[in-house]
Amino acid sequence: IYNVDETGIMTVPKKQSKCLSLRRKRQVGCLTSGERGVLVTVEIYMSASGAFMPPMFIFSSSRTKPELQDDAPPGSTAHYHPSGWMQKEIFLSWFDQFISFWKPSKEHP
Template sequence: MAFLGFQLFSWQVDIARLGYQNRHSKLSLRKLEAIPASRAMGFNKAVANRFFDLMEKVVERYGLTVEKISHVDKTGITVNPKTQSRVSSLKRRRQVEVLTSADRRQTYICYWASRAYMLPMLVFPRKRLQQELQLGKSPGA
């Protein structure tokens, strides 16, 4: 890293970063999370206010209570780890393979405005349910 014509070594950058973090203890380095641009542009104060106005009209029209308002959310869970473990292999081998699954499991979570919730519902894309797929699941899911 060059700064004003001077070459900085990595240990100098680390010392500068640690000094900055000590001076500004409320700040932290975080990994950026990727979100689609359409989602970022679509979620603003005007859209959120419009949603809550419509929600208020529906609640008043049908006389809904918190026990009758629910939300179901779906998330995809991949079976493959993001990082692979390191293994020992011969020096001249060009590739070390690992088999991965292309499947993604889907989990549905349902909860109500009264703070009650159902146990997660797991959806497997197979005709016959194998007991191995249920290892490590939440009790009752």
């Protein structure tokens, strides 16, 4: 038995910044991030026995950017699609990796 979970993560949080000011101050300045967040989808796989497969990242980009994989967990894979979400082609590629990683057989499904 295996479980796969897909979750989207924004690189910059959407939370509003908190500002501190003196009482009765009419104009208050706040610092907020000038960056616009980028969606990264992470696929995580685990078996009922507790074994897990390295994660797969889907970056919202139409071209490969190897620097996005810096410091990624060993064995993890990356795919790129403008939407940043799982697509048919990415799923088929993932399924091939899944089969080669777990090596299921009739004796060990």
